[in-house]
Amino acid sequence: MSRTRLFAAVLGALAVFTLAAPPAATAAAPQALVRTIYYDxxxxxxxxxxxxxxxxIWNAGVTSVKLVRGTGGITITTAQNGSAPGTASCVGCTRGQIYFYRNQITSSGAxxxxxxxxxxxxxxxLNHPSDIGNCAxxxxxxxxxxxxxxxxxLAAVQRFWTSRVAAPGPAPHEHVLLAG
Ligand SMILES: [Zn+2]
Structure with a gap:
């Protein structure tokens, strides 16, 4: 390949990246920028x-992660009675369980x-903030x-999954949220 043709090929590759990548992205492949979490x-x-x-609501508010209906991710179960209006089995995760409890949702007033x-x-x-009860x-x-x-x-979620994609490291920590 001549020097001129090589230069043209490099320019062409750069143009593809420029067109395909969102403004904040630099070198990562466009498809990898959005993490998918399946929910059932x-x-x-x-x-x-x-x-x-x-x-x-979540999909409209963030772009680095997308919730998609499907199996193999987060299972969602509604039951009558539990320890809280709802529980999630993990924080910042793509596999786990969410439970909702009818009696506790009703009594929560939310x-x-x-x-x-x-x-x-x-x-x-996201974890619970220090200002519990802040409706905002x-x-x-x-x-x-x-x-x-x-x-x-929304910004915290956006940051978390952006960094997950950019620097895939160890699996997110998982803990059971007994308090909901
Ligand atoms: Zn909670």
Whole structure:
């Protein structure tokens, strides 16, 4: 290959990257920039539509990770009675379980959509903040109706999964959230 043709080939490759990559991306392959987490709502019972609403909220708010209906990821189960309105088996993870408990959702005074958004927030990497009861944050619990994550909550999820993609390291830590 002549020097001129080589130069043209390099330029062509650069153009492909420039066109395909989002503004924040540098060298990573475009397809790898979005992490997919599959969720299976087949045991979510009457909360199945609420699950879809919660998924829409998160998917609309972040671009580095996408919740997609399917198997092999997060299973969602609705049951009558438990330790909290909901529990998530892990934080910042692609495989695990979410449970929802009807009696505790009712007694919590929170909207069911807020509870569902909250448990997905754990899966997406968020822990509880120190200001419990702050209705502006979906991770803060409280007798609240707001189900829209705060700007800071969305930014934290966005950062977490962006860094997961850019620097795949050890598996995310997993712990059981008994307190919901
Ligand atoms: Zn929680």
């Amino acid at each position: 709502p087949s045991r979510a019972a009457e909360l199945a539509t609420t699950v879809e609403d919660a998924v829409k 909207s069911s959509l807020r509870v569902v958004v909250h448990e997905f927030g754990h899966i997406l990497s 944050k979906v991770m803060a619990g409280g007798r609240c109706q707001n189900a829209q994550p705060s700007t800071a909550e």
